[in-house]
Amino acid sequence: MSTLIVKGWCPGGLRPMLSGDGLLVRVKPLIGRLTQTQAAGIAYLADQCGNGLIDLSARATLTIRGVTDQTYDRLITGLKELNLIDPTPEAEARRNCIVTPYWENGDGTAELAEGLAKALQGQQGFRLPGKFGFALDTGPFPVLRAVSADIRIERDTNGMLLCRPDGADTGAHVTPDSLVQTAISLAEWFVTTGGRTRMAAHLADGAVLPSAFTVMKEASHRKIPQPVPHVSSAGVLVGFAFGQLQAVTLGALATHSPLRLTPWRMLLLEGQTQAPALNDIITSQNDPLLRVAACTGAPGCSQALLPTRHLAHALAPYVPQGQSLHISGCSKGCAHPNAASVTLVAQERGFALVRNGNACAASYERTFSPAMLLEDPDALFL
Numbered sequence: 077m078s079t080l081i082v083k084g085w086c087p088g089g090l091r092p093m094l095s096g097d098g099l100l101v102r103v104k105p106l107i108g109r110l111t112q113t114q115a116a117g118i119a120y121l122a123d124q125c126g127n128g129l130i131d132l133s134a135r136a137t138l139t140i141r142g143v144t145d146q147t148y149d150r151l152i153t154g155l156k157e158l159n160l161i162d163p164t165p166e167a168e169a170r171r172n173c174i175v176t177p178y179w180e181n182g183d184g185t186a187e188l189a190e191g192l193a194k195a196l197q198g199q200q201g202f203r204l205p206g207k208f209g210f211a212l213d214t215g216p217f218p219v220l221r222a223v224s225a226d227i228r229i230e231r232d233t234n235g236m237l238l239c240r241p242d243g244a245d246t247g248a249h250v251t252p253d254s255l256v257q258t259a260i261s262l263a264e265w266f267v268t269t270g271g272r273t274r275m276a277a278h279l280a281d282g283a284v285l286p287s288a289f290t291v292m293k294e295a296s297h298r299k300i301p302q303p304v305p306h307v308s309s310a311g312v313l314v315g316f317a318f319g320q321l322q323a324v325t326l327g328a329l330a331t332h333s334p335l336r337l338t339p340w341r342m343l344l345l346e347g348q349t350q351a352p353a354l355n356d357i358i359t360s361q362n363d364p365l366l367r368v369a370a371c372t373g374a375p376g377c378s379q380a381l382l383p384t385r386h387l388a389h390a391l392a393p394y395v396p397q398g399q400s401l402h403i404s405g406c407s408k409g410c411a412h413p414n415a416a417s418v419t420l421v422a423q424e425r426g427f428a429l430v431r432n433g434n435a436c437a438a439s440y441e442r443t444f445s446p447a448m449l450l451e452d453p454d455a456l457f458l
């Protein structure tokens with residue numbers, strides 16, 4: 077029986093994590109945007125210093141896979157030259173900020189994101205829990221409310237900025253000048269009042285917010301764009317099977333435009349109105365691969381009990397519209413923490429089936445070998 081290792085922290089550039097295919101080196105662009113030079117540089121470095129595979133994360137970061145002890149220093153030197161490395165591992169760990177990819181020139185989001193990122197870098201000695209993060213949702217309307225974050229900054233229909241703790245319906249009005257200080261003070265309040273993991277859990281445990289946080293959030297009546305490929309006023313959103321792309325694909329995208337990272341494991345091609353014709357990008361909203369989540373699995377992840385992605389590719393065409401499939405290499409469920417219509421969780425001798433649940437469900441329906449699943453894939457979705 078394998079033992080599930082819950083690390084409770086995310087890899088970084090200066091704090092890589094060892095996995096089955098080598099070191100994972102995470103890159104967090106300062107405002108969630110890569111210039112064309114940066115994107116081309118990452119593509120080159122991932123090819124030269126890693127195994128050529130790049131994962132997009134639900135934290136709007138990207139991870140270079142397959143880095144070795146011999147290539148790590150060269151990779152970090154290259155990333156530093158691209159301005160993609162924080163001054164210290166502590167600064168990198170604190171600087172968790174997801175920025176709406178739909179920001180527009182002149183709306184102030186890029187400046188706010190840079191101000192918050194630099195302030196977090198500079199808070200020496202201030203430690204936050206590993207998963208604690210900020211969501212800067214100040215585009216034309218909020219799109220990040222379903223995305224994991226602890227401190228949310230949103231803009232209402234009158235253009236006012238609200239800094240709101242996750243799990244609360246109320247926040248504090250801020251100006252572009254006071255936003256950074258208010259957000260960091262709220263994070264400090266979280267720590268000094270005994271918050272240990274996430275903001276919503278801290279509030280649910282009875283923590284009482286400071287008195288300034290009494291402004292009710294505005295209900296969003298706008299239809300939030302689904303995280304599927306589409307053209308927006310900020311650019312074209314494109315997807316990748318299981319949120320993974322080849323270095324060569326990133327290099328090709330870099331020739332077209334700057335890229336914005338998203339928490340949906342997709343990239344927004346800034347200012348573009350049409351996606352380039354590249355083989356391994358997903359541009360159709362009806363592509364069945366968008367209905368399937370699958371983690372790295374074996375052998376790339378050292379905790380995986382079975383390979384996942386070959387099976388996921390094979391089963392994707394059988395997933396009906398409106399349903400979803402998640403194949404997980406172990407019960408940690410990294411690729412899709414939420415429920416899916418069908419979840420298959422690797423066990424030592426096959427995949428356990430969960431319907432309308434997630435990978436860490438308490439009980440499984442039954443276990444199938446990959447061959448059984450491929451023999452009658454339609455039966456999975458009856």
Ligand code: SF4
Nearest residue numbers: 371377405406409410
């Ligand atoms: S869910 Fe997948 S990627 Fe996450 S630890 Fe398990 S096998 Fe590895």
